[in-house]
Amino acid sequence: MADRRTTMLEAAARVIARRGVRGLRVEELAAEAGVSTALIYYHFKNRQGILRATLDFINDRAGVYTTDRDPDAPPLDARGELEQTLLLELQDSPQVRENSTAWGELRASAVFDPDLREDLARATLVWDQEIAELLGKVHPTAGAGALAQAAERLTALLEGLSTRWLSGSLPLSHARTLMAEAIEVELSRLSRAV
């Protein structure tokens, strides 16, 4: 199933989750994938190529698990879908951890590397709009501006909570509580502000 290239990308995701984008050493990646450094360079040209491919790989995976559902479960209502989408990012599974870590690193790196900002801004916009849309399904009468702002607050909060979790300042269960409550608060505000 997994060809060698995929094996390397999975290994890269694990190394990034462990050391960060800026802490990734090609030699460590090679060891993690069980291959030589030369093979890494054969497949990815250079360090930046490794990073680009891995970030794409992680992004694709995130899209998948985000829309993944238990086929037996009843279909979610709009509010349930919103909660699931946001809380899915606060879970202690290796893949979510890897994805959240990579995303946080991408953001943190973009502070010092303008080359990354364009991609990041685009991904952020898509993410914000997805949440705004879900909020709109719960409150169809709310104005577009109010929805957009609520979405931005929720996604920015999620990033803040996620980083606190990953950096050991906040237990995961507490992060989830805070996030769920924030959704509640924003929704109730959208109800009142007609």
Next chain:
Amino acid sequence: MADRRTTMLEAAARVIARRGVRGLRVEELAAEAGVSTALIYYHFKNRQGILRATLDFINDRAGVYTTDRDPDAPPLDARGELEQTLLLELQDSPQVRENSTAWGELRASAVFDPDLREDLARATLVWDQEIAELLGKVHPTAGAGALAQAAERLTALLEGLSTRWLSGSLPLSHARTLMAEAIEVELSRLSRAV
């Protein structure tokens, strides 16, 4: 006024704001401070010593500017003090930028460096409690748990917005709007939840 050591620490703060904690090169720091690398090592022992001293230095500075006030202005009410404290972190002055950048880097680095976590958790706790206290001044009847959670959401959101700002995904003025509105939302929730 500024002795040579302080000059180096100021230079280090600038370099960290430009390159990040993990991107700081001793040679660049030496050039920025206008001294030799050997002198840096003379004063700070090693790379980690530079980082520790600089982070402390930045932390002290943050404490100062946070409590800095215009002496002519009328005293702030509880709500104004809350808003000022939080919005002060979203300003485009070199020092706030340096401090916010360093704080974000400290958090991002702690994801991969457990040694940093203890300091970080302590600083986070102090910061959360300060905000909880200010919230309590606005709503003296609110329960301690509700105050603590609102404070955590506000500070985590601030970190998320700050990182988005610094990474070029969010204009500063918009970040300020979102933050101000979040304060409003949390305060109105504290009013309702008796």
Next chain:
DNA sequence: GTCTATATAGTGATAGAC
């Protein structure tokens, strides 16, 4: 205290055999 070398080690990247 401060500088000019310079030692030492790590790290990205390539050459060339198989």
Next chain:
DNA sequence: GTCTATCACTATATAGAC
């Protein structure tokens, strides 16, 4: 496609003169 060497360069850190 994959490996074993190995090069070239960068970065931390130190020695020793002033």
